[in-house]
Amino acid sequence: MLRPIRALLPLALLAALAGCSTQDSAPPTTIHLDVRAQAPEEPVEERVPLGSEVTLEVSSDVDGLLHVHGFDEELTLTAGETTEKTFKASMSGAFEIETHDPDAVWIKLVVS
Template sequence: MPAARATTTAAAVCLLALLAGCDSSPAPVPSPSVALPSPTAAAVRSAASSPPAASSPPAASSLPAVDKEVVVTVVKRKVSPPTSRVEVAKGSLVRITVTSDVADELHVHGYDRTLPLPAGAPASLDLRADRTGLFEVETHASHLVLFQLVVR
């Protein structure tokens, strides 16, 4: 049994050496580092092909709800419908659509909003009526008053 005694003695010496190296203060604990696994090619393909959790609505329904739409046509310097006042409540969303037979520019006074008007094609401008008052909507090149916007 001398071999067993030698093994026991060696184990005791190792244990004492380990205990002797320890002091009463706790050993510093290394701060944990988080290593996130990188996605596999299959996971990337799967994520790319799967639909998003919340599907987005079609583009047409993503347009904001319009409170008032004003459609004006200009042909041979004649405004149709004839120039008048359009009344809206403060905070309303107003869509102004103009079709002009000549290239021009739409301007909403007081809001300093402009819109290029191509010849023969409709162009639209959405405007949040967030200021009260009377505002002229006109064309710049031809100097035609299309209507007056009254915001109350």
């Protein structure tokens, strides 16, 4: 009676293998972000391919700390300056990029 489910298994494995091949050929991506005193109402969605080198380029009006959830990357922001951070988008999923104090989500990073 569980046959339909079992039939999905080889499919899932196939799909996994197919998903595997996209890993290393992804081109590097740069995401630019302006952090202003006024936070956005909704975060901007940025899509990057799985496995790509992501460079986060942040110019800020305020001093603060920017946090990339999941990857646990942190950028120290200084008012009037541009800060950069590069990391590998090695996990699939959706991640929030946010500042603390004031708490605001600026980007929803979608890695797929």
